[in-house]
Amino acid sequence: xxxxxxxxxxxxxxxxxxxxxxxxxxxxxxxxxxxxxxxxxxxxxxxxxxxxxxxxxxxxxxxxxxxxxxxxxxxxxxxxxxxxxxxxxxxxxxxxxxxxxxxxxxxxxxxxxxxxxx
Numbered sequence: 535x536x537x538x539x540x541x542x543x544x545x546x547x548x549x550x551x552x553x554x555x556x557x558x559x560x561x562x563x564x565x566x567x568x569x570x571x572x573x574x575x576x577x578x579x580x581x582x583x584x585x586x587x588x589x590x591x592x593x594x595x596x597x598x599x600x601x602x603x604x605x606x607x608x609x610x611x612x613x614x615x616x617x618x619x620x621x622x623x624x625x626x627x628x629x630x631x632x633x634x635x636x637x638x639x640x641x642x643x644x645x646x647x648x649x650x651x652x
Contacts, residue, residue, distance in 0.1 A: 535643040541607035562644035569650040614638040
């Protein structure tokens with residue numbers, strides 16, 4: 535797949551809330567996922583199993599998803615950029631609105647890294 539094809543498919547799956555399916559279908563086995571932690575630093579999960587575990591943990595904390603959106607992807611060389619937002623009620627944190635910029639790197643038709651900026 536080209537980077538544009540990966541971007542189109544990723545966007546389609548994200549719009550459907552099929553994040554785990556996107557990881558299974560589009561990610562390389564040794565992909566990485568980096569984002570901010572609660573202490574203000576950055577954390578990286580390495581490998582598809584660790585990424586899926588991190589995603590499942592986040593999903594388990596959602597009490598109610600009120601709404602969400604994903605913007606059309608922008609492809610720049612081997613990178614994909616999309617904005618995602620969600621209005622959710624989180625366990626122990628109440629209702630909140632989260633917005634993030636997502637950056638994906640593609641190599642040989644698979645996502646090899648994702649990085650989230652809040």
